[in-house]
Amino acid sequence: MESNYHTLKRSDNQLIVLTHLSQLLTYVTGFGGLITPLIIWATQKEQVDGMDAHGKSIVNFQLSMLIYTIISIPLIIVVGLGIVTLVLIGILAFVMPIVNAIKASNGELPSYPLSINFIS
Template sequence: MEVINQSEKVIDRQLLTLTHLSQLLNYVTGCGGLIVPLILWLAQKDRVEGMDVHGKAIVNFQLSLLVYTLISIPAILLLGLGILALIGIGIIGFVLPIVNAIRSGNGEEPSYFLTIRFIP
């Protein structure tokens, strides 16, 4: 953790990386992948540089995954296409947080594709 100025925000890449990796709690708890990053973002967005951008990207991504999942459930009845969509959502929901955790550790901006911007 580097301090820019005493009155300025701090650069904490480890916390940003942890925030991205906390999305993987979805595979353990079911909904922790949205709640934990949301709490970290709201608590640290004024103190950690870049947390606002990363937090918004994470929450938008998790909400988008939720919407895509809700859409694909009725699509299961349509020739089973919803099952393929659920498999794709599961893979994307696992891989992209890991990729963006590495990017945040390197000081890069998050990049989640197919994300609906609920929070601008």
């Protein structure tokens, strides 16, 4: 008798929503906005339906924001424009996880603007 074992992914929009919102840990604790969603995505992408797509989007967005922040720091000294870009990055990094958490709760795919596709 042959065993036909298939792993069924469970639907867990709440965990996906929490994964998006975990990016806001940076504003509360000063760190964790990249690490926490990365750990949740890495451990749950095989078990939760849709987690892989959401997790990749989150990690790509967080890495993109990190790069934009690093680029903005020298712009403060050189041009002064870096302060404006840092404020815009801060607003974007705060608002977009909330917007995408709402989308996830409705079963929609995330969309993070200015996100570089590091993981596809």
